[in-house]
Amino acid sequence: MRETFTKGMARNIYYGGAVFFLLVLIGLTFDTVKGLPKTDNSENMTELVAAGKRVWERNDCIGCHTLLGEGAYFAPELGNVYTRFGESTEAIKGFIKGRPVDGIKGRRSMPQFNLTDEELDAVAEFLKYVDGVKTARDWPPNVQG
């Protein structure tokens, strides 16, 4: 690099740029958090949904599935599974309950988690609540996720 561009100038760009854009990110974060109730479906947040999120986490569902596109890519998207399963929490519960203990020969299979009825209710409610989050352009692009 040319001598006209000194180390001091480079340092100032670093400090100035880093501080400025960190502040921008913080400002945008406040704005985002403030505006979230419009999209985050928090009006449907219940004790059961919160319990369902714990069930979701305790069984590491994200280790195979995506949820709103984030997670692992081994198993279907679940951010819209409520819609895909005909808006039926019963169908979701039935699917989870019905997984064979020893899997399916030669194919991917979801483990049998032996969830209690309370846990099944909760996790199905949680998935219904996530489906209600208003994502931009109504992502995912179609019902297949």
Next chain:
Amino acid sequence: MMKYESQGVAKLYFIAAIGLFTGQILFGVVMGLQYVMGDFLFPEIPFNVARMVHTNLLIVWLLFGFMGSAYFLVPEESERELYAPWLAKLMFWIFLVAGALTILGYLLVPYAQLADLTMNDLLPTMGREFLEQPTITKIGIVIVALAFIFNIGMTILTGRKTVINLVLLTGLVGLAVFFLFSFYNPDNIVLDKYFWWFVVHLWVEGVWELIMASLLAFVLIKVTGVDREVIEKWLYIIIAMALISGLVGTGHHFFWIGTPDYWQWLGSIFSALEPIPFFMMTLFAFNVVNKRRRDHPNKAAVLWALGTAVMAFLGAGVWGFLHTLAPVNYYTHGTQVTAAHGHMAFYGAYVMVVLTMISYSMPLMRGQKAGNQKAQVLEMWSFWLMTVSMVFITLFLTGAGILQVYLQRFSEDPLPFMVVQEKVALFYWMREVAGLVFLIGLILYIYSFFAKGDEVVFAED
């Protein structure tokens, strides 16, 4: 051959890093097979467990690599012994035992049971991607990180302060600070996801870039003898661009998770700038090596350094840009395209920079200026095997991803996820073969440390 005796603690860290790296790759090969033979090791090691082990081992071994690198670099830059070598050794064992217990926990008991055993209910933080560690392990990570930063920080503050060691320290402090967001786990899924990225994005597309750039700058000074002033100017401008683009660039993760629409614009524009620092790193590395004032006998280290710059630009820069614009990401979000990018970016930027540091410092810690002729040739073979196979892993996953996007999201008649997975299986088979070549490269890499051969003859510098 080390300038300061206490630099030698890095060796412990590097040996552990390479060991855990091997575990990571073995589980990667298992997962790759599970993609095409769904019942492989089922139900003993279901995919999610293998993946947790694969990704968590990656994170832990990179942290070992960063810490080892810092312990080697900081005394030399600060021109003094490490503040407390005993603390570095103590923390090594604590981190290793905690890490090993956590991985064993994943493998030996069902995850829900691990959550109970570690009393996750008191402060639930488990079950989120990459942050699967029990809360107690997370607390352990914070303690180790604080002790580490104290040790490094005291060494720097009471010694010579250089741009390299200060940038490294900033990156490491940032790493520790942003990890604290892993303890925040609200019931609101949108909030949870939003702040989850404050760990994940602000690590890998933020402060880790500071760590990476400073490690690379250190090795380049050592192997080329180019004037520090020149290198420091590059370093500043690279990390300036990394933070200017990367901080608001976090927005490319806020397209589809229920966050405001303005992130489509902000995230697209700023993350489109994110390749710039990586491109500059490539220019920097080649520029400095071309202007070298000496031919360092450690040719392997120079190769790793140049390779890091190129592969980081390809993996993080080009493959990141490929799907970072919101209109493209609408289709590619959460597909194999993401996996393709993740693999080459992590390998090119962080795996390779740690291997660069190991390549440069290991011979010195073993009392040589550089590895012997045969060891270097083997190491360079392992470089090419691992790097080329990673390019192919990335290409095959990209192929799978493009097909997946078309069949599942773009075509007139979108097909269900599992139907699409079977249609793209050929790409997964090819990825698995490339993965096995990577494993062979890694075995060769490990073997290179034990190879006997003629000492490298080098000119005095």
